[in-house]
Amino acid sequence: MQQKPLIGIPCDVKQIGHFPFHAVGDKYVAAAAGAAGGVPLLLPSLGDAELIAASLELVDGVLLPGSPSNIEPHHYRAGPSREGTLHDVRRDATTLPLARLAIERGVPLLGICRGFQEINVVMGGTLHQHVQEEPGMLDHREPDTDDLDLMYGEAHDIRLLPGSWIAGWAGGERARVNSIHQQGIRTLGEGLIAEAVADDGLIEAYRVEAARAFAYAVQWHPEWKYWENPLSCKIFEAFGEACRQRRQRRKE
Numbered sequence: 001m002q003q004k005p006l007i008g009i010p011c012d013v014k015q016i017g018h019f020p021f022h023a024v025g026d027k028y029v030a031a032a033a034g035a036a037g038g039v040p041l042l043l044p045s046l047g048d049a050e051l052i053a054a055s056l057e058l059v060d061g062v063l064l065p066g067s068p069s070n071i072e073p074h075h076y077r078a079g080p081s082r083e084g085t086l087h088d089v090r091r092d093a094t095t096l097p098l099a100r101l102a103i104e105r106g107v108p109l110l111g112i113c114r115g116f117q118e119i120n121v122v123m124g125g126t127l128h129q130h131v132q133e134e135p136g137m138l139d140h141r142e143p144d145t146d147d148l149d150l151m152y153g154e155a156h157d158i159r160l161l162p163g164s165w166i167a168g169w170a171g172g173e174r175a176r177v178n179s180i181h182q183q184g185i186r187t188l189g190e191g192l193i194a195e196a197v198a199d200d201g202l203i204e205a206y207r208v209e210a211a212r213a214f215a216y217a218v219q220w221h222p223e224w225k226y227w228e229n230p231l232s233c234k235i236f237e238a239f240g241e242a243c244r245q246r247r248q249r250r251k252e
């Protein structure tokens with residue numbers, strides 16, 4: 001039987017009671033296992049270069065998950081965040097070098113929401129800190145509700161660019177996606193090819209052009225009830241297949 005690929009998922013560092021914990025949302029772990037067909041392996045965010053490099057030797061792919069926290073703006077040459085903005089310095093110190101190294105080494109990479117923003121920053125791109133305050137832009141934040149089906153429900157259309165991977169996966173030119181973010185791409189990083197845009201022009205998906213393996217990112221949340229959405233399944237299947245190929249090559 002073919003062995004399942006190991007999918008590394010870097011953690012957020014969250015304060016629970018008196019102590020910081022390394023944690024990843026259950027829906028990302030579930031999608032890495034159920035939709036990508038891998039064995040999820042949570043990677044603590046210790047910000048240690050040697051451990052980051054060593055963990056990339058272990059895994060067959062990396063999933064950069066979403067998070068309520070924002071990347072510290074100095075990473076993309078911007079001024080400080082507004083007071084009260086949630087940051088996760090240890091996640092930044094882990095995911096940014098991890099994504100850079102994964103691309104360099106040809107380790108399959110999938111970025112979701114914060115992960116999408118992280119890969120863009122690693123490639124030299126910049127972010128809007130509050131998309132909804134930019135002239136002509138939509139409000140990409142989630143509705144104010146505790147009902148998760150409403151929060152993660154389809155929110156807006158995206159246009160799938162001609163010749164893109166995602167247009168092939170979707171078999172069409174448009175899709176509807178959920179939207180739970182207020183940061184977004186201001187300038188696209190070097191070597192990233194836009195794959196999908198919202199109706200306000202915000203980039204919603206891209207691929208890393210010169211990557212040696214699958215390297216893809218989306219601003220929305222395909223992990224949310226992926227089994228109900230054929231396009232979400234396709235994204236994870238493509239990632240999972242790249243991870244399986246790497247696992248196979250490493251065994252040869």
Ligand SMILES: N[C@@H](CCC(=O)NCCCC(=O)O)C(=O)O
Binds near residue numbers: 067113115221
């Ligand atoms: N804070 C950033 C990133 C948004 C993001 O990743 N949201 C995910 C929320 C929780 C989850 O579903 O995991 C922004 O606002 O742009």
